[in-house]
Amino acid sequence: MADNLARTFALDGVDMTAIREAMEQHVIQTAEVLQGALNERAMAMHLQRIVGAYVGSAYGAGSFYTQKVTVARDETTKIANDHRDEDRDGVLGFESKAARARQFAAEMGLQAAALLAAADGAVHAYEHVVGEAWKPYQSSGTDSSRTVTRRAATEEMAAFGG
Known part of the structure; x- marks a missing residue:
């Protein structure tokens, strides 16, 4: 999709493989230092x-891109367009x-693709360093009703031995 967007809109393409590999190496090198x-x-x-953080950023960029595609589609569809002057060239x-x-x-699609590649690289690095697949954090089942x-x-009452 990123290649198609770049070609169609005459934008610089995104080297997703390079971004993914660079991010993976970056996270691995950081882990080695620590x-x-x-x-x-x-x-x-x-x-x-x-x-x-990388996954959250990619998700946010993807959501923003989806919103902007919807706006572009609405602006382009003359029947759904609230700006009647836009019907004319x-x-x-x-x-x-x-x-x-x-x-x-x-442009937002290309940025979302770049951040997706970065997140993918970070996820692969996590698996390389930790030895298990990354999963989103879920809090332990503490009693939140209290x-x-x-x-x-x-x-404090337990400290009194009762």
Whole structure:
């Protein structure tokens, strides 16, 4: 899809393979530098957060791209267009609002593709370093129905030996 967007809109392409490999190497090298200072569990937790940030960024960029495609589609579809003047061709030599929306959506698509490649590289690096597949963090099943104040009071009362 990124190649098609780049070709259609005359934009610079995205070398997704290079981005993925560079990100994978970056995360692996970072883990190697930290290896002496962190135990296995701390390394896994640190990388979990780092990879989560890359995945979250790629997800956000993909969502933004999807929104911009919808805007471009709406602007391009004359029946759905709320700007009736957009039904007419723009001034010669200037892009219409619909053309600008399509161009912007294409640019956002290429950015989303680059961030997807970066996230993919980070996920592969996590598996290489930690030895297991990356999964999104899920909190442990602590009892969230009890308030912090109530839990603190229970702990304080337990200190009295009762």
